[in-house]
Amino acid sequence: MSLAVLPLLQQFVVLLAALALFLSFVLLAQTRLVAAIHVFAWQGALVAAVTFTVALSGHAGHLYFSALLTLILKALLIPWMLHRLVRRLGLERHTERLRHPALVVMAGVALVIFSYWLVLPMVEQGLAFTRNIIAVSLALVLIGLLMMVFRQQAVAQVLGFMSMENGLFLAAVSATAGMPLVVELGVAFDLLVAMVLFGVFFFQIRDSIDSLNVDRLNRLTEVESLDSAPHHSADGWS
């Protein structure tokens, strides 16, 4: 469907979805934790705005509620919880050293192309005007997965996980007219519980290996743990 035939409001939806994709890339390459949390909050706000605009242009009443839920949960509550965790862990000024940042971003671009190729048969079926966004939402999911794979910092991995969920939600909004309310409430509750559990895990990980770099979990063995423990604590945060 060519963009020129869409009314302005629906063009705006497409624009917001493209911006959400761009923020996914920013999240992928952002080394400062606090800035990454802010980027995630903006992505949540964009997804909420997409939902709201779809509701405006499609007269799907229950989408207003999901937009509000997304805004509160993903743009305010979860970023706030993450922010508080980062402050309590003393990681406000933490920056992560990325290996091959340009290469990872190019891998993200390849994932976008892959998801477009994957979605192409579905798009040809012809759905609503939002069908072009399905590829974007799948790319959001895959880039979140890529972020979880290549980041070593536990908080950054959680951010990748949460942005995956953003992609899934966008897919639900764009492919169908949103999920039933019960499912959405369930997912929202799951996310909250997951967030609380992640917080507990952060402290557990930090207590056991004195760092949130999960790559170090590979080094934990029964034999080595005793004599290598002072070595880890000398490293400090990483």
Next chain:
Amino acid sequence: MTVWFIALLQALLCVALAPLLIGWVRRVKARLQNRRGAPLLQPYADLRKLMVKETRVAHTASPLFRVAPYIVFVATWLACATVPLIALDLPTARIADIIVLVGLLALGRFFLALAGMDVGTAFGGLGASREMLISSLAEPAMLMAVFTLAMTAHSTSLVGVMEHHLTDGFLLRPSYLFAFGALVLVALAECGRIPVDNPTTHLELTMVHEAMLLEYTGRHLALMEWAAWIKLLLYGVLIVNVFLPWGIATAFTPAALALGLIAVVIKLALLGAALALGETLMAKMRLFRVPGFLNLALLLGLLGLLSHVILEVGA
């Protein structure tokens, strides 16, 4: 015949307006920093001063050093003449598309870098190597942004792109937004503006463009400086006229041409003020962070291309 006359007039206008734009940017920047600043027409006075001064050439310089300012100036001028400034459908813009424009700019840059290395001083070589580092990264990003525009308009000619944009009217195109971001970042890098290079610096550690001009005096220096200002004008016109072409003259009547001139002057004044504001707010980044900056430009260009295919064409 009148068409060629207007094309010539527009090319002369590019050269005449370039010092005014740089004077305006410097003036706004000075006011933002609570300085009074030089008068708006100071760059013209600088050029005149340099033109009448004696031109000295280092005795190790080869003939290439003497001809380089003329080649750089003419290449930049030709590139600027291919961009529609006040009127759209000009023969100069029809015979050269965007790829020729990028090529002309690359030609000028090549001779600039050669001239920087010619005398054999350390700074010239340093500046030339840095300039080549920056431009080799900026060029792919620029081409990606340009291809995004070309894919939308199905034409690599700037006239085609602008005509397509004018007939389509106002559309919220994500690809244009990304291409705009990419072009702005590339323009900042190519014109040596603040996050990448400081145009007023003479500090050895940070110079890029100035380092290549250190050995030049008199009219050679004037031509080199003028070429740099024309390049800034070129990128400014490219950005405002491709993304906001409204107001540009589509017919060759005096009224339409006057309107086109007024429109482009207002648009450039706003862009120049935005540039000055950005330069006041931002600090120059370390040289080794420039690749990251230009990677962002390349990413924006690629996303523009992809979002055109995924979101705008559809199945």
